[in-house]
Structures are given as structure tokens and as C-alpha cells.
Amino acid sequence: xxxxxxxxxxxxxxxxxxxxxxxxxxxxxxxxxxxxxxxxxxxxxxxxxxxxxxxxxxxxxxxxxxxxxxxxxxxxxxxxxxxxxxxxxxxxxxxxxxxxxxxxxxxxxxxxxxxxxxxxxxxxxxxxxxxxxxxxxxxxxxxxxxxxxxxxxxxxxxxxxxxxxxxxxxxxxxxxxxxxxxxxxxxxxxxxxxxxxxxxxxxxxxxxxxxxxxxxxxxxxxxxxxxxxxxxxxxxxxxxxxxxxxxxxxxxxxxxxxxxxxxxxxxxxxxxxxxxxxxxxxxxxxxxxxxxxxxxxxxxxxxxxxxxxxxxxxxxxxxxxxxxxxxxxxxxxxxxxxxxxxxxxxxxxxxxxxxxxxxxxxxxxxxxxxxxxxxxxxxxxxxxxxxxxxxxxxxxxxxxxxxxxxxxxxxxxxxxxxxxxxxxxxxxxxxxxxxxxxxxxxxxx
Numbered sequence: 053x054x055x056x057x058x059x060x061x062x063x064x065x066x067x068x069x070x071x072x073x074x075x076x077x078x079x080x081x082x083x084x085x086x087x088x089x090x091x092x093x094x095x096x097x098x099x100x101x102x103x104x105x106x107x108x109x110x111x112x113x114x115x116x117x118x119x120x121x122x123x124x125x126x127x128x129x130x131x132x133x134x135x136x137x138x139x140x141x142x143x144x145x146x147x148x149x150x151x152x153x154x155x156x157x158x159x160x161x162x163x164x165x166x167x168x169x170x171x172x173x174x175x176x177x178x179x180x181x182x183x184x185x186x187x188x189x190x191x192x193x194x195x196x197x198x199x200x201x202x203x204x205x206x207x208x209x210x211x212x213x214x215x216x217x218x219x220x221x222x223x224x225x226x227x228x229x230x231x232x233x234x235x236x237x238x239x240x241x242x243x244x245x246x247x248x249x250x251x252x253x254x255x256x257x258x259x260x261x262x263x264x265x266x267x268x269x270x271x272x273x274x275x276x277x278x279x280x281x282x283x284x285x286x287x288x289x290x291x292x293x294x295x296x297x298x299x300x301x302x303x304x305x306x307x308x309x310x311x312x313x314x315x316x317x318x319x320x321x322x323x324x325x326x327x328x329x330x331x332x333x334x335x336x337x338x339x340x341x342x343x344x345x346x347x348x349x350x351x352x353x354x355x356x357x358x359x360x361x362x363x364x365x366x367x368x369x370x371x372x373x374x375x376x377x378x379x380x381x382x383x384x385x386x387x388x389x390x391x392x393x394x395x396x397x398x399x400x401x402x403x404x405x406x407x408x409x410x411x412x413x414x415x416x417x418x419x420x421x422x423x424x425x426x427x428x429x430x431x432x433x434x435x436x437x438x439x440x441x442x443x444x445x446x447x448x449x450x451x452x453x454x455x456x457x458x459x460x461x462x463x464x465x466x467x468x469x470x471x472x473x474x475x476x477x478x479x480x481x482x483x484x485x486x487x488x489x490x491x492x493x494x495x496x497x
Contacts, residue, residue, distance in 0.1 A: 133379030297460025340371030341436030371433030
């Protein structure tokens with residue numbers, strides 16, 4: 053395949069006209085394909101009519117070289133270590149903003165002004181409670197059920213309680229469903245946690261902000277007052293911001309694919325949670341924490357570095373490298389700072405995994421083996437330590453990820469529904485099974 057005239061355009065929105073063309077020749081077929089430019093990032097070759105015109109599919113396992121949609125929400129430049137929400141760098145949002153402000157940005161495209169911010173906070177706060185009958189729904193799970201299993205089932209069940217926001221053709225109902233998901237997810241995540249440890253559910257408090265309210269629902273008990281530590285609440289809020297969206301990852305693509313069929317938003321988010329539960333997606337921070345505990349002490353790091361370099365040894369450094377980032381994950385530096393703040397505040401600065409993590413990071417960033425392979429620390433490297441210091445067990449790590457990512461899933465779902473080019477997802481395949489054969493009666497097989 054050769055590209056012709058592939059000059060980049062300086063545009064404020066994705067071009068509706070081809071900026072260039074690409075030519076593909078296979079056997080007797082030759083086809084010119086349009087090339088489009090976005091506002092940032094690589095150009096894309098439009099192969100949507102390739103099969104119709106040439107009787108050929110493209111083959112791209114994992115869709116790693118395929119743009120499945122056009123989106124204005126999140127941009128990642130893995131080579132530069134850049135993550136933008138609607139054009140704003142993640143470090144600025146995490147340092148100066150808050151999670152609900154970020155939710156408004158992802159949902160509506162702009163940071164809210166003072167009046168918009170007040171209205172948005174009020175709308176979210178008004179929807180934090182869940183239907184009282186949902187309390188009895190939780191008792192149907194075994195006490196030892198994994199909190200993510202509870203989340204998959206209970207979030208999907210929301211569609212049975214909120215019929216007035218499942219008509220995806222109605223923009224008002226779409227907006228109500230979006231607010232409800234953002235508002236109710238902390239309540240349900242806290243309920244999943246409380247149920248797993250046998251404690252009573254704690255109702256949300258309208259006098260607390262989003263992160264503080266979540267910590268209250270997780271750690272308060274009815275028999276005594278609970279005061280939320282503002283340092284820990286700010287850390288929790290920052291963690292939510294860092295995980296709010298991450299472009300077309302596996303769970304987001306799952307939400308979009310489910311939504312493309314016309315499924316209601318609660319079912320789509322439940323599908324995203326199920327995908328996130330996979331250890332290759334949402335379980336990386338737990339794996340990184342397991343690895344740090346396995347190493348144990350700083351003096352054992354050289355042993356594990358050597359094992360990581362040995363291609364015959366199954367050991368791998370967890371929390372290093374990323375499918376997208378080929379530079380330092382921009383979220384990792386923020387998480388490192390947050391980790392120190394939480395450990396200092398909770399008195400957990402004696403946590404033996406932190407010095408191991410810091411020394412391991414230092415060695416990996418200087419060692420030619422890891423540098424040449426661009427195995428930089430990612431956000432999961434420090435997040436497990438941080439969440440444990442906040443008081444959460446490992447079974448809750450992915451639940452917190454799902455809570456934070458809900459706004460990204462909802463924003464991506466809304467964008468897909470409102471996209472005039474949206475069609476039901478239907479990936480193709482390279483069939484490698486038996487050729488056509490005739491049915492034989494059982495006594496002739």
C-alpha cells in the first residue's frame with residue numbers, strides 16, 4: 053500500500069473531506085481509499101467500502117491499527133506521554149480541578165462556569181440515592197461474592213428500576229441516565245463493599261462532595277460519627293480524575309459496541325464493568341502490588357530485575373509499560389505524588405512496598421534494557437499502594453476503577469448515540485475452519 057499526498061491539515065474538527073488518498077492493489081483489484089485527518093494524531097485510511105468494492109477485508113487482530121469511530125472526547129499520544137480530556141492535559145485537571153468538573157467536561161465538552169458547576173453538582177447530588185428496593189437486591193448475592201460480580205449484576209439491574217431514562221432516542225432521557233449513572237455508581241460501589249464485609253449500608257450525604265461522600269459510605273458506621281479526612285478525599289478525587297477516560301480501550305469499546313445495538317445505558321455500562329473485570333484490563337494495579345510484595349525488600353530487586361530480563365523466566369515486571377504509552381505515563385507522576393500524600397497522612401509511610409517501588413522505578417528508568425524497550429512506570433505502579441493505604445482491600449481496586457471510568461463510558465456512549473454515522477458494530481473475521489461438508493447420519497460417522 054502506498055500513500056499519496058498525505059499532508060496534514062490544521063483543522064478544528066475532523067475533516068469531512070479526504071485530505072489525501074491511499075492506493076491498495078491486491079491481485080486484479082486496485083482501489084483508491086480516502087485518507088482523513090483529525091485535529092491531532094495520525095491520519096486514518098477509510099476502508100469502510102473496501103469489501104463492497106474489492107471483496108477483501110482487512111485483518112487487524114485486537115483492532116490495534118483500526119479507528120472504530122470518530123471522537124472528540126479523549127486524545128492520547130503514546131510517544132509523547134500525552135493524555136488530553138477535551139484538549140486539557142490530565143496533569144492540569146488533576147492538579148487544579150475536581151472530578152465533577154471533569155465529568156462536566158467529558159459529558160458536555162467544556163469546563164463549567166460557576167453557575168453551570170453549581171447546577172451540575174446539584175443534579176448529581178440529587179440522584180445519589182438508589183431505589184430502596186435495590187437494597188434487597190443485594191441480599192441475593194452470596195456474602196463472599198466478589199464486589200465486581202455484584203457490580204455487574206446490580207448496575208445492569210438499574211434498568212429495571214429507572215424506566216424513565218432508557219429511551220435512547222430521547223436526548224432528555226439520555227442526559228438523565230448519564231447523571232444517574234455518575235451519581236449512583238459511588239453509592240452502589242460502597243454498597244458492594246459494605247455487603248462484602250458484612251456491615252450495614254450507609255446512605256449518601258448531600259453535605260459532602262463527591263469523593264468525600266464515597267469515603268463516608270465506605271468507611272462510616274451507624275454507631276459513631278465519621279469525619280472524612282480532606283487529604284484522603286482530595287486523593288480519592290484525583291484518582292477518579294486520572295481514571296475517568298482513556299480513549300477506545302477494551303471496556304470503552306465494549307460499551308460502544310453494546311450501545312450500537314440500541315441497548316439501554318445501564319446495560320451498556322454493566323457490559324463495560326464486565327470487560328474491565330478482566331485481569332489484563334482492570335487488574336493491573338493489583339498485579340503490581342503483588343509483585344512488589346513478592347520482591348519484598350530493596351536488596352532483592354537485582355534478583356528480580358535479572359529474572360525480568362531472562363526470556364526463559366515467566367516473571368514480568370508489573371506496572372511497567374503500556375499498550376499505548378511508549379513514554380512515561382502522564383498519570384504515573386500524579387499518582388506517585390498522591391501516593392506519598394496518602395501514606396504521609398495515614399501513617400503508612402512505613403509501608404515496605406513504597407521504598408521497593410521507588411528503587412525499582414529508579415533502576416528501570418536508568419537500565420538500558422528497560423529504557424530501550426520503553427518499559428516506563430504506568431499509573432498502576434503506584435495506585436495499588438495508594439488504594440491500600442486509603443483502606444480498600446484488593447477486591448475493591450477494580451470496582452474503584454469502574455466507578456471512576458463510568459463518566460468516560462457514559463460520555464463515549466452519548467457521543468456514539470448522537471453520531472449520525474453510527475451503525476451497529478459488526479467486526480469481520482478471517483475464517484480458518486473446515487470447508488463446506490455434508491451432514492452424515494450418526495451410524496456413518
